[in-house]
Amino acid sequence: MKSRMAVVGVGQTSYKRAHTELSSADMIWEAAEKALDDAGMDISAVDAIVMGVAPDALAGENGVEKTAIFGAGKPYVRVNTGGVTGSSAAFAGASYVGSGRAKVSLVISLERMGQATTSQQVFNTIFDPVYEKDFPLTTITMAALRASMLMRVYGYSERDWAEIASRNYRNALKNPLAHIHKDLSPEDILASPLLAWPIHRFEACPMSEGACALVIAGESSVGDRVPAWLQGMASTSDAYAMGDRFHRPEGTLVDLLSLRRSAERAYADAGITDARKDIDVVELYSPFSSAEAMAYPALGFCAPEHGPRFVQEQFTDLSLPSFNPSGGPQAANPVSATAMVRIAEAALQVRGMAGERQVPGVRRAVATGQGGATQFSTVCVLGIERPD
Amino acid sequence: MTDTTELITIPGNWNFDYTYFAGEAASRFFAALKDSQQIMGARCPSCQRVLVPARSFCDACFKRTADWVPVGPEGTLETFTIITAAFPGLPKPPIVMAYVTLDGADTALVNMVNGLDLSDIGAAAAQLQRQPRVRAKFIDEPQGRITDLSFVLI
Numbered sequence: 001m002k003s004r005m006a007v008v009g010v011g012q013t014s015y016k017r018a019h020t021e022l023s024s025a026d027m028i029w030e031a032a033e034k035a036l037d038d039a040g041m042d043i044s045a046v047d048a049i050v051m052g053v054a055p056d057a058l059a060g061e062n063g064v065e066k067t068a069i070f071g072a073g074k075p076y077v078r079v080n081t082g083g084v085t086g087s088s089a090a091f092a093g094a095s096y097v098g099s100g101r102a103k104v105s106l107v108i109s110l111e112r113m114g115q116a117t118t119s120q121q122v123f124n125t126i127f128d129p130v131y132e133k134d135f136p137l138t139t140i141t142m143a144a145l146r147a148s149m150l151m152r153v154y155g156y157s158e159r160d161w162a163e164i165a166s167r168n169y170r171n172a173l174k175n176p177l178a179h180i181h182k183d184l185s186p187e188d189i190l191a192s193p194l195l196a197w198p199i200h201r202f203e204a205c206p207m208s209e210g211a212c213a214l215v216i217a218g219e220s221s222v223g224d225r226v227p228a229w230l231q232g233m234a235s236t237s238d239a240y241a242m243g244d245r246f247h248r249p250e251g252t253l254v255d256l257l258s259l260r261r262s263a264e265r266a267y268a269d270a271g272i273t274d275a276r277k278d279i280d281v282v283e284l285y286s287p288f289s290s291a292e293a294m295a296y297p298a299l300g301f302c303a304p305e306h307g308p309r310f311v312q313e314q315f316t317d318l319s320l321p322s323f324n325p326s327g328g329p330q331a332a333n334p335v336s337a338t339a340m341v342r343i344a345e346a347a348l349q350v351r352g353m354a355g356e357r358q359v360p361g362v363r364r365a366v367a368t369g370q371g372g373a374t375q376f377s378t379v380c381v382l383g384i385e386r387p388d
Numbered sequence: 389m390t391d392t393t394e395l396i397t398i399p400g401n402w403n404f405d406y407t408y409f410a411g412e413a414a415s416r417f418f419a420a421l422k423d424s425q426q427i428m429g430a431r432c433p434s435c436q437r438v439l440v441p442a443r444s445f446c447d448a449c450f451k452r453t454a455d456w457v458p459v460g461p462e463g464t465l466e467t468f469t470i471i472t473a474a475f476p477g478l479p480k481p482p483i484v485m486a487y488v489t490l491d492g493a494d495t496a497l498v499n500m501v502n503g504l505d506l507s508d509i510g511a512a513a514a515q516l517q518r519q520p521r522v523r524a525k526f527i528d529e530p531q532g533r534i535t536d537l538s539f540v541l542i
Contacts, residue, residue, distance in 0.1 A: 020395055020397070021395055057402060060400050060401075060402055115400070117476075118475065118476045118477070120475040120476075120477075120478065121475065121476050121477035121478065124477070124478065129406075129408040130408060130410045130411070130414045130534075131414065131441045131498075131534050132498060132534075134533065134534055134535045135485055135498055135499065135500065135534075136471055136475075136478045136479055136483065136485060137485070137498070138475065138478070141469050141471060141485060144469035144471075145467050145468065145469050145485070145486075145487065146467070147469075148467050148468055148469060148513070148516075148517065149466070149467035151517065152467070152517050152519070193472075193473060194472045194473070194509065195471075195472065195473040196469045196470065196471045196472060196473065197469055197470040197472060197509055197513050198469075198513070199469075201473075239447050239448060240447065241495065242487065242496075242498070243440075243487055243495045243496035243497055243498060244439070244447075244448075244495045244496075246466050246487065246489060246495065246496045247489065247494055247495065247496075248448075253467070253487075
């Protein structure tokens with residue numbers, strides 16, 4: 001990282017199926033107000049605002065964020081990179097600070113999908129209208145196509161998917177902001193209806209609404225605030241077509257090349273040489289268990305062929321990082337905000353402010369983001385130590 | 389706001405019609421489906437990959453594609469899902485969707501797989517996990533759309 005900056009404020013609404021008591025602008029306002037309160041700042045201290053909202057059709061409002069402009073007169077950008085929107089917005093906000101064009105940026109992401117009666121029909125419209133939209137491609141089937149390939153290539157089982165999901169739900173019991181508070185065992189997940197083989201209903205992320213905001217401050221503006229220093233940030237794209245990724249030597253459809261490359265660059269900036277030892281908490285963008293499994297090798301925790309073994313290891317080897325102490329996206333998936341929530345939760349862990357879900361002694365946390373069919377991935381490293 | 393304020397909801401609906409412009413490469417690809425039931429790939433002059441379905445450029449090399457070559461009609465199933473739950477606006481389950489690498493192609497094509505016995509989902513999944521060989525089967529009156537074909541097991 002060329003310039004030093006930190007997350008000094010985090011604000012989140014709760015996440016749930018619909019915030020029926022809040023307008024879209026109210027949700028943005030609540031998250032922004034909480035983040036500024038946490039940072040002990042007024043809106044006048046903010047030099048730039050970045051907003052993240054993914055497909056407008058999920059809310060049924062074009063530019064759903066536009067009614068919440070505050071601090072008019074400041075630079076303002078809206079970002080949409082699908083599922084990775086939230087972290088893309090945070091990275092854009094960090095770029096304002098890193099480039100010296102802002103001392104402080106406020107980044108916010110909003111998901112208003114509670115206004116939609118169904119999401120999968122909307123998600124079908126994110127696919128290519130020429131070659132793909134006539135098929136039942138959705139976020140669920142996109143995940144299922146990869147989950148079945150992971151089972152064939154690396155030997156994962158339906159049981160592995162259920163165990164990962166169960167761990168996430170049980171972690172979420174300690175997170176009052178999570179959408180789903182259910183003590184679901186692996187057996188409960190396997191017994192839930194099959195949506196698209198091999199994915200069962202309780203393995204799939206919920207439709208959640210909510211907003212998340214971060215205050216990102218350059219070193220000179222950190223003062224006596226509690227910082228989560230941004231030690232490494234990297235964002236990488238990949239080919240659009242999933243079909244193009246089966247036969248390339250550098251990584252197949254289930255090898256998450258974009259996440260691996262982001263991790264390599266962000267770790268290099270942060271000075272991480274051994275992911276298993278140098279990281280205490282990982283907040284993963286994993287709306288499905290298969291997304292979590294694909295992230296293990298991409299983030300350097302194991303060789304791809306040892307993924308199924310790592311599912312068990314991370315339950316039993318206490319020296320390994322804690323995965324998704326918040327419960328992750330399987331317990332709350334406000335699509336546009338989800339990738340920012342990962343950074344927010346990682347920042348709370350580093351700052352020792354994660355309440356009942358706090359992992360003791362966190363020195364460094366990693367947050368990931370993924371969008372499209374992992375066409376875009378981000379890795380963000382936050383820590384207690386100020387970068388050199 | 390007082391505790392007695394009734395929260396208002398307002399009904400809404402998005403239902404717009406669009407015309408999607410496929411571009412020259414896809415138009416040529418679709419014409420071959422309609423006129424000769426042939427599946428065409430476009431070769432990247434740099435990496436030499438045959439991209440299927442055909443596109444005007446290779447996004448890995450930032451090169452325009454040049455040669456067009458027929459591929460298939462047989463190929464190998466790469467991965468699949470069996471959709472078992474009904475979603476509004478999507479086809480009625482159970483249905484199978486898969487990526488297939490057609491013979492001569494370097495990329496996989498997504499389409500439906502028809503004609504499978506889906507009475508036992510687990511058994512059907514196990515069969516598809518063995519990466520069966522498949523053949524593209526065309527509808528009786530091709531329209532010049534990607535839905536002119538689907539896959540059947542050989």
